[in-house]
Amino acid sequence: MNSHEPLFRFLADLVAIPSMNPMGRTHIGVGYNEETIADYVTDVLRQSGVDVKTYEVTPHRPNVVAYVDSGAGQTVLLEAHLDTVHAENMTIEPFHPRIADGRLYGRGACDAKASLACFLHTVCMFANKSSGLKYNIVVAAVSDEEYGFTGARCAIDNGLNAEFGIVGEPTQLRIVRAHKGVLRWRVVTKGTAAHSAYPDRGDNAIYTMGIVLSRLQAHGAELIQRPKHPQLGTPTLNVGVIEGGQAVNIVPDRCWIEIDRRTLPEETEDGILKSVESALRNVAKYEFEKPHISIGGIDVSPENPFVQRLASVIETINGECVVETAQYATDAGVYNNSGIPTVVFGPGDIAQAHTATEFVETDQVIRCSEILLQFLTK
Numbered sequence: 001m002n003s004h005e006p007l008f009r010f011l012a013d014l015v016a017i018p019s020m021n022p023m024g025r026t027h028i029g030v031g032y033n034e035e036t037i038a039d040y041v042t043d044v045l046r047q048s049g050v051d052v053k054t055y056e057v058t059p060h061r062p063n064v065v066a067y068v069d070s071g072a073g074q075t076v077l078l079e080a081h082l083d084t085v086h087a088e089n090m091t092i093e094p095f096h097p098r099i100a101d102g103r104l105y106g107r108g109a110c111d112a113k114a115s116l117a118c119f120l121h122t123v124c125m126f127a128n129k130s131s132g133l134k135y136n137i138v139v140a141a142v143s144d145e146e147y148g149f150t151g152a153r154c155a156i157d158n159g160l161n162a163e164f165g166i167v168g169e170p171t172q173l174r175i176v177r178a179h180k181g182v183l184r185w186r187v188v189t190k191g192t193a194a195h196s197a198y199p200d201r202g203d204n205a206i207y208t209m210g211i212v213l214s215r216l217q218a219h220g221a222e223l224i225q226r227p228k229h230p231q232l233g234t235p236t237l238n239v240g241v242i243e244g245g246q247a248v249n250i251v252p253d254r255c256w257i258e259i260d261r262r263t264l265p266e267e268t269e270d271g272i273l274k275s276v277e278s279a280l281r282n283v284a285k286y287e288f289e290k291p292h293i294s295i296g297g298i299d300v301s302p303e304n305p306f307v308q309r310l311a312s313v314i315e316t317i318n319g320e321c322v323v324e325t326a327q328y329a330t331d332a333g334v335y336n337n338s339g340i341p342t343v344v345f346g347p348g349d350i351a352q353a354h355t356a357t358e359f360v361e362t363d364q365v366i367r368c369s370e371i372l373l374q375f376l377t378k
Protein backbone atom coordinates (compact mmCIF):
# COMPACT_ATOMS: atom_id res chain seq x y z
CA MET A 1 0.00 0.00 0.00
CA ASN A 2 3.10 2.24 -0.01
CA SER A 3 2.41 4.22 -3.20
CA HIS A 4 -1.06 4.87 -1.84
CA GLU A 5 0.27 6.21 1.42
CA PRO A 6 -0.65 9.87 0.71
CA LEU A 7 -4.17 8.83 -0.31
CA PHE A 8 -4.78 6.95 2.94
CA ARG A 9 -3.13 9.67 4.98
CA PHE A 10 -5.67 12.14 3.54
CA LEU A 11 -8.52 9.74 4.28
CA ALA A 12 -7.36 9.00 7.84
CA ASP A 13 -6.85 12.72 8.53
CA LEU A 14 -10.30 13.57 7.17
CA VAL A 15 -12.00 10.89 9.30
CA ALA A 16 -10.04 12.02 12.36
CA ILE A 17 -11.48 15.54 12.07
CA PRO A 18 -15.14 15.43 13.19
CA SER A 19 -17.39 17.40 10.85
CA MET A 20 -20.87 16.40 11.95
CA ASN A 21 -23.79 18.24 10.46
CA PRO A 22 -25.88 20.00 13.15
CA MET A 23 -28.98 18.99 11.12
CA GLY A 24 -30.83 22.26 11.62
CA ARG A 25 -30.17 22.53 15.37
CA THR A 26 -28.84 25.87 16.56
CA HIS A 27 -27.22 24.62 19.79
CA ILE A 28 -24.22 22.54 18.82
CA GLY A 29 -21.23 21.06 20.59
CA VAL A 30 -17.65 20.13 19.78
CA GLY A 31 -17.20 18.16 16.59
CA TYR A 32 -20.00 19.82 14.67
CA ASN A 33 -19.70 22.03 11.59
CA GLU A 34 -17.21 21.95 8.75
CA GLU A 35 -14.82 24.78 9.67
CA THR A 36 -11.93 22.66 11.04
CA ILE A 37 -12.03 20.13 8.23
CA ALA A 38 -12.26 22.93 5.66
CA ASP A 39 -9.11 24.48 7.16
CA TYR A 40 -7.35 21.12 6.83
CA VAL A 41 -8.43 20.74 3.19
CA THR A 42 -7.33 24.31 2.40
CA ASP A 43 -3.91 23.74 4.00
CA VAL A 44 -3.32 20.47 2.18
CA LEU A 45 -4.20 22.01 -1.18
CA ARG A 46 -2.12 25.17 -0.62
CA GLN A 47 0.91 23.14 0.49
CA SER A 48 0.68 21.17 -2.75
CA GLY A 49 0.58 24.38 -4.77
CA VAL A 50 -3.09 24.18 -5.76
CA ASP A 51 -5.04 27.40 -6.28
CA VAL A 52 -7.72 27.46 -3.52
CA LYS A 53 -10.65 29.66 -2.56
CA THR A 54 -12.98 29.37 0.41
CA TYR A 55 -16.54 30.63 0.56
CA GLU A 56 -18.62 30.97 3.70
CA VAL A 57 -21.94 29.20 3.19
CA THR A 58 -23.20 30.08 6.69
CA PRO A 59 -21.05 31.12 9.70
CA HIS A 60 -18.34 28.49 10.43
CA ARG A 61 -19.54 26.39 7.50
CA PRO A 62 -17.36 27.05 4.43
CA ASN A 63 -16.92 25.49 1.01
CA VAL A 64 -13.39 24.95 -0.29
CA VAL A 65 -12.90 25.13 -4.05
CA ALA A 66 -9.64 24.21 -5.79
CA TYR A 67 -8.67 24.76 -9.40
CA VAL A 68 -6.11 23.23 -11.72
CA ASP A 69 -6.09 25.03 -15.05
CA SER A 70 -4.39 22.86 -17.65
CA GLY A 71 -5.39 25.10 -20.54
CA ALA A 72 -7.83 22.45 -21.76
CA GLY A 73 -11.11 23.42 -23.40
CA GLN A 74 -13.28 21.57 -20.91
CA THR A 75 -13.54 21.44 -17.15
CA VAL A 76 -14.51 18.54 -14.92
CA LEU A 77 -15.96 19.16 -11.48
CA LEU A 78 -15.12 16.72 -8.67
CA GLU A 79 -17.37 17.43 -5.69
CA ALA A 80 -17.69 15.79 -2.29
CA HIS A 81 -19.24 16.94 0.95
CA LEU A 82 -17.28 17.81 4.07
CA ASP A 83 -20.04 17.00 6.57
CA THR A 84 -21.11 13.69 8.06
CA VAL A 85 -24.11 12.55 10.06
CA HIS A 86 -23.69 12.43 13.86
CA ALA A 87 -21.74 9.67 15.61
CA GLU A 88 -23.70 9.24 18.84
CA ASN A 89 -24.74 5.65 18.32
CA MET A 90 -21.57 4.31 16.75
CA THR A 91 -20.15 1.10 18.19
CA ILE A 92 -16.62 1.79 16.88
CA GLU A 93 -14.36 4.77 17.54
CA PRO A 94 -15.85 7.31 15.14
CA PHE A 95 -12.85 9.66 14.90
CA HIS A 96 -9.93 7.28 15.36
CA PRO A 97 -9.68 5.73 11.92
CA ARG A 98 -8.50 2.14 11.94
CA ILE A 99 -7.53 -0.09 9.03
CA ALA A 100 -8.32 -3.79 9.49
CA ASP A 101 -9.25 -6.62 7.13
CA GLY A 102 -9.00 -4.38 4.07
CA ARG A 103 -11.36 -1.79 5.51
CA LEU A 104 -10.92 1.68 6.93
CA TYR A 105 -13.37 2.31 9.78
CA GLY A 106 -14.76 5.61 11.09
CA ARG A 107 -17.57 8.14 10.75
CA GLY A 108 -17.61 9.48 7.21
CA ALA A 109 -15.19 6.80 5.95
CA CYS A 110 -17.51 5.92 3.08
CA ASP A 111 -19.94 8.86 3.19
CA ALA A 112 -18.14 10.71 1.71
CA LYS A 113 -14.59 11.22 2.99
CA ALA A 114 -13.20 8.38 0.85
CA SER A 115 -14.39 10.22 -2.26
CA LEU A 116 -13.03 13.51 -0.92
CA ALA A 117 -9.63 11.90 -0.19
CA CYS A 118 -9.49 10.55 -3.77
CA PHE A 119 -10.35 13.98 -5.19
CA LEU A 120 -7.75 15.75 -3.03
CA HIS A 121 -5.10 13.18 -3.89
CA THR A 122 -5.85 13.57 -7.60
CA VAL A 123 -5.84 17.36 -7.70
CA CYS A 124 -2.63 17.57 -5.62
CA MET A 125 -0.88 15.25 -8.09
CA PHE A 126 -1.55 17.69 -10.90
CA ALA A 127 -0.82 20.92 -9.05
CA ASN A 128 2.55 21.43 -10.69
CA LYS A 129 2.34 19.21 -13.77
CA SER A 130 -1.00 19.86 -15.40
CA SER A 131 0.30 19.26 -18.95
CA GLY A 132 -0.88 15.63 -18.98
CA LEU A 133 -4.44 16.59 -18.13
CA LYS A 134 -7.23 16.18 -20.64
CA TYR A 135 -9.44 18.64 -18.73
CA ASN A 136 -9.19 21.47 -16.24
CA ILE A 137 -10.14 20.25 -12.77
CA VAL A 138 -12.30 21.95 -10.16
CA VAL A 139 -12.52 20.21 -6.80
CA ALA A 140 -15.34 21.43 -4.56
CA ALA A 141 -15.43 20.30 -0.92
CA VAL A 142 -18.81 21.55 0.27
CA SER A 143 -20.69 21.96 3.53
CA ASP A 144 -24.15 20.79 4.54
CA GLU A 145 -25.00 17.96 2.14
CA GLU A 146 -26.55 15.81 4.85
CA TYR A 147 -29.25 18.35 5.72
CA GLY A 148 -29.88 21.38 3.56
CA PHE A 149 -27.75 21.02 0.38
CA THR A 150 -26.84 24.67 0.98
CA GLY A 151 -23.12 24.16 0.23
CA ALA A 152 -23.72 22.98 -3.33
CA ARG A 153 -26.15 25.82 -3.94
CA CYS A 154 -23.62 28.33 -2.59
CA ALA A 155 -20.95 26.89 -4.91
CA ILE A 156 -23.20 27.49 -7.92
CA ASP A 157 -24.10 30.99 -6.68
CA ASN A 158 -20.37 31.74 -6.54
CA GLY A 159 -19.92 30.90 -10.20
CA LEU A 160 -18.87 27.23 -10.13
CA ASN A 161 -19.05 25.88 -13.67
CA ALA A 162 -17.90 22.83 -15.62
CA GLU A 163 -18.77 20.73 -18.65
CA PHE A 164 -19.21 17.60 -16.52
CA GLY A 165 -19.42 16.81 -12.83
CA ILE A 166 -18.79 13.84 -10.57
CA VAL A 167 -20.34 13.95 -7.12
CA GLY A 168 -18.42 11.57 -4.85
CA GLU A 169 -20.77 9.37 -2.84
CA PRO A 170 -20.55 5.65 -2.03
CA THR A 171 -21.75 3.92 -5.21
CA GLN A 172 -19.34 0.94 -5.10
CA LEU A 173 -17.61 2.48 -8.13
CA ARG A 174 -20.81 2.25 -10.16
CA ILE A 175 -22.03 5.28 -12.10
CA VAL A 176 -25.38 6.59 -10.84
CA ARG A 177 -26.61 8.64 -13.80
CA ALA A 178 -30.21 9.21 -12.65
CA HIS A 179 -31.79 9.70 -9.26
CA LYS A 180 -34.87 11.24 -7.74
CA GLY A 181 -35.01 14.68 -6.17
CA VAL A 182 -36.64 15.70 -2.92
CA LEU A 183 -38.88 18.57 -1.84
CA ARG A 184 -39.66 19.09 1.85
CA TRP A 185 -41.91 21.67 3.36
CA ARG A 186 -44.33 22.29 6.23
CA VAL A 187 -48.07 22.68 6.04
CA VAL A 188 -49.63 24.66 8.89
CA THR A 189 -53.28 24.74 9.94
CA LYS A 190 -54.54 27.57 12.11
CA GLY A 191 -57.59 27.73 14.37
CA THR A 192 -58.80 29.51 17.48
CA ALA A 193 -57.88 28.50 21.02
CA ALA A 194 -60.60 27.97 23.65
CA HIS A 195 -61.16 26.09 26.93
CA SER A 196 -61.60 22.41 26.12
CA ALA A 197 -64.84 22.35 28.11
CA TYR A 198 -66.27 24.71 25.46
CA PRO A 199 -64.88 23.38 22.19
CA ASP A 200 -67.62 25.10 20.21
CA ARG A 201 -66.06 28.46 21.18
CA GLY A 202 -62.83 27.53 19.41
CA ASP A 203 -61.73 26.20 16.06
CA ASN A 204 -59.63 23.03 16.28
CA ALA A 205 -56.51 23.25 14.08
CA ILE A 206 -55.81 19.52 14.60
CA TYR A 207 -59.22 18.59 13.16
CA THR A 208 -58.49 20.77 10.13
CA MET A 209 -55.14 19.00 9.79
CA GLY A 210 -57.05 15.71 9.87
CA ILE A 211 -58.80 16.75 6.66
CA VAL A 212 -55.48 17.85 5.13
CA LEU A 213 -53.93 14.49 6.04
CA SER A 214 -56.68 12.39 4.47
CA ARG A 215 -56.42 14.46 1.26
CA LEU A 216 -52.62 14.02 1.23
CA GLN A 217 -52.94 10.29 1.79
CA ALA A 218 -55.26 10.07 -1.22
CA HIS A 219 -52.90 12.28 -3.27
CA GLY A 220 -49.94 10.06 -2.34
CA ALA A 221 -51.90 6.97 -3.41
CA GLU A 222 -52.71 8.68 -6.72
CA LEU A 223 -49.03 9.55 -7.32
CA ILE A 224 -47.93 5.91 -7.28
CA GLN A 225 -50.57 5.07 -9.87
CA ARG A 226 -49.03 7.52 -12.35
CA PRO A 227 -47.13 6.26 -15.42
CA LYS A 228 -43.69 5.14 -14.29
CA HIS A 229 -40.39 6.80 -15.24
CA PRO A 230 -38.56 3.86 -16.88
CA GLN A 231 -35.79 3.77 -14.26
CA LEU A 232 -37.03 5.77 -11.30
CA GLY A 233 -40.66 4.67 -11.03
CA THR A 234 -43.21 7.16 -9.73
CA PRO A 235 -43.01 10.17 -7.45
CA THR A 236 -43.98 9.58 -3.81
CA LEU A 237 -45.29 11.60 -0.91
CA ASN A 238 -44.88 10.96 2.80
CA VAL A 239 -45.96 12.95 5.84
CA GLY A 240 -43.25 12.19 8.39
CA VAL A 241 -43.74 14.64 11.26
CA ILE A 242 -46.75 16.18 12.98
CA GLU A 243 -46.98 18.59 15.89
CA GLY A 244 -49.87 20.56 17.28
CA GLY A 245 -51.70 21.73 20.37
CA GLN A 246 -50.40 23.04 23.68
CA ALA A 247 -52.33 20.97 26.24
CA VAL A 248 -55.18 18.48 26.33
CA ASN A 249 -57.50 21.05 27.96
CA ILE A 250 -57.03 23.67 25.23
CA VAL A 251 -58.63 23.67 21.77
CA PRO A 252 -55.51 23.77 19.57
CA ASP A 253 -55.01 26.87 17.45
CA ARG A 254 -52.04 25.54 15.45
CA CYS A 255 -50.85 22.28 13.96
CA TRP A 256 -48.09 21.56 11.45
CA ILE A 257 -46.86 18.62 9.43
CA GLU A 258 -43.77 18.08 7.33
CA ILE A 259 -44.04 16.60 3.86
CA ASP A 260 -41.31 14.67 2.04
CA ARG A 261 -42.11 14.57 -1.67
CA ARG A 262 -39.71 12.48 -3.81
CA THR A 263 -39.59 13.93 -7.29
CA LEU A 264 -38.79 12.85 -10.83
CA PRO A 265 -36.14 14.77 -12.79
CA GLU A 266 -38.69 16.51 -15.03
CA GLU A 267 -40.85 17.81 -12.16
CA THR A 268 -40.57 21.40 -10.94
CA GLU A 269 -41.01 22.76 -7.42
CA ASP A 270 -43.76 25.07 -8.60
CA GLY A 271 -45.67 22.32 -10.39
CA ILE A 272 -45.47 20.02 -7.36
CA LEU A 273 -46.72 22.66 -4.92
CA LYS A 274 -49.59 23.51 -7.28
CA SER A 275 -50.67 19.88 -7.56
CA VAL A 276 -50.66 19.48 -3.76
CA GLU A 277 -52.64 22.72 -3.46
CA SER A 278 -55.16 21.32 -5.86
CA ALA A 279 -55.43 18.15 -3.74
CA LEU A 280 -56.24 20.44 -0.79
CA ARG A 281 -58.81 22.59 -2.59
CA ASN A 282 -61.70 23.78 -0.40
CA VAL A 283 -59.79 23.03 2.79
CA ALA A 284 -59.91 26.31 4.68
CA LYS A 285 -57.18 27.70 6.90
CA TYR A 286 -54.04 25.92 5.82
CA GLU A 287 -50.76 27.49 4.70
CA PHE A 288 -47.60 26.22 3.04
CA GLU A 289 -44.27 27.33 4.47
CA LYS A 290 -41.49 27.91 1.95
CA PRO A 291 -39.78 24.56 1.17
CA HIS A 292 -36.64 24.13 3.29
CA ILE A 293 -35.25 21.38 1.07
CA SER A 294 -35.60 21.53 -2.69
CA ILE A 295 -33.26 19.47 -4.79
CA GLY A 296 -33.95 18.29 -8.29
CA GLY A 297 -33.59 14.78 -9.65
CA ILE A 298 -30.97 13.92 -12.27
CA ASP A 299 -31.21 12.05 -15.56
CA VAL A 300 -27.90 12.26 -17.43
CA SER A 301 -27.97 10.44 -20.77
CA PRO A 302 -25.97 7.21 -20.90
CA GLU A 303 -24.82 8.53 -24.30
CA ASN A 304 -23.16 11.59 -22.72
CA PRO A 305 -19.52 11.39 -23.91
CA PHE A 306 -18.11 12.01 -20.42
CA VAL A 307 -20.28 9.21 -19.01
CA GLN A 308 -19.08 6.91 -21.77
CA ARG A 309 -15.45 7.77 -21.16
CA LEU A 310 -15.82 7.29 -17.41
CA ALA A 311 -17.60 3.96 -17.97
CA SER A 312 -14.89 2.71 -20.29
CA VAL A 313 -12.14 3.63 -17.79
CA ILE A 314 -14.06 1.87 -15.00
CA GLU A 315 -14.41 -1.18 -17.22
CA THR A 316 -10.66 -1.22 -17.88
CA ILE A 317 -9.82 -1.08 -14.18
CA ASN A 318 -12.68 -3.08 -12.65
CA GLY A 319 -13.32 -5.51 -15.50
CA GLU A 320 -16.93 -4.28 -15.68
CA CYS A 321 -18.90 -1.08 -15.28
CA VAL A 322 -22.44 -0.78 -13.96
CA VAL A 323 -24.39 2.35 -14.88
CA GLU A 324 -27.47 2.55 -12.69
CA THR A 325 -30.13 4.71 -11.07
CA ALA A 326 -30.96 5.40 -7.43
CA GLN A 327 -33.86 6.59 -5.30
CA TYR A 328 -31.87 8.86 -2.97
CA ALA A 329 -31.01 12.51 -3.72
CA THR A 330 -27.53 14.06 -3.81
CA ASP A 331 -25.79 17.38 -4.54
CA ALA A 332 -25.73 16.25 -8.18
CA GLY A 333 -29.32 17.53 -8.40
CA VAL A 334 -28.10 21.07 -7.74
CA TYR A 335 -25.42 20.89 -10.46
CA ASN A 336 -27.69 19.30 -13.05
CA ASN A 337 -30.32 21.94 -12.36
CA SER A 338 -27.80 24.64 -13.17
CA GLY A 339 -26.72 23.00 -16.40
CA ILE A 340 -23.70 20.86 -15.41
CA PRO A 341 -24.39 17.22 -16.38
CA THR A 342 -23.34 15.49 -13.17
CA VAL A 343 -23.27 11.83 -12.14
CA VAL A 344 -22.64 10.19 -8.78
CA PHE A 345 -19.60 7.94 -8.38
CA GLY A 346 -17.33 6.91 -5.55
CA PRO A 347 -15.87 4.18 -3.36
CA GLY A 348 -17.86 2.47 -0.59
CA ASP A 349 -21.33 1.06 -0.26
CA ILE A 350 -24.37 3.22 0.55
CA ALA A 351 -25.43 0.37 2.86
CA GLN A 352 -22.50 1.38 5.10
CA ALA A 353 -23.36 5.10 5.13
CA HIS A 354 -24.67 6.47 8.46
CA THR A 355 -24.21 3.08 10.21
CA ALA A 356 -22.79 2.25 13.65
CA THR A 357 -19.70 0.59 12.12
CA GLU A 358 -19.16 2.69 9.00
CA PHE A 359 -16.24 1.59 6.86
CA VAL A 360 -14.92 1.75 3.32
CA GLU A 361 -13.01 -1.01 1.55
CA THR A 362 -9.46 0.19 0.99
CA ASP A 363 -9.26 -1.62 -2.35
CA GLN A 364 -12.18 0.45 -3.67
CA VAL A 365 -10.48 3.66 -2.55
CA ILE A 366 -7.35 2.71 -4.47
CA ARG A 367 -9.31 1.77 -7.56
CA CYS A 368 -11.35 4.99 -7.42
CA SER A 369 -8.16 6.99 -7.40
CA GLU A 370 -6.80 5.01 -10.37
CA ILE A 371 -10.05 5.50 -12.29
CA LEU A 372 -9.95 9.26 -11.72
CA LEU A 373 -6.32 9.43 -12.81
CA GLN A 374 -7.04 7.63 -16.10
CA PHE A 375 -10.26 9.53 -16.70
CA LEU A 376 -8.62 12.92 -16.29
CA THR A 377 -5.43 12.30 -18.26
CA LYS A 378 -4.89 12.19 -22.01
Ligand SMILES: [Zn+2]
Nearest residue numbers: 111112145169
Ligand atom coordinates in the same frame (compact mmCIF):
# COMPACT_ATOMS: atom_id res chain seq x y z
ZN1 LIG B 1 -23.04 11.51 1.36
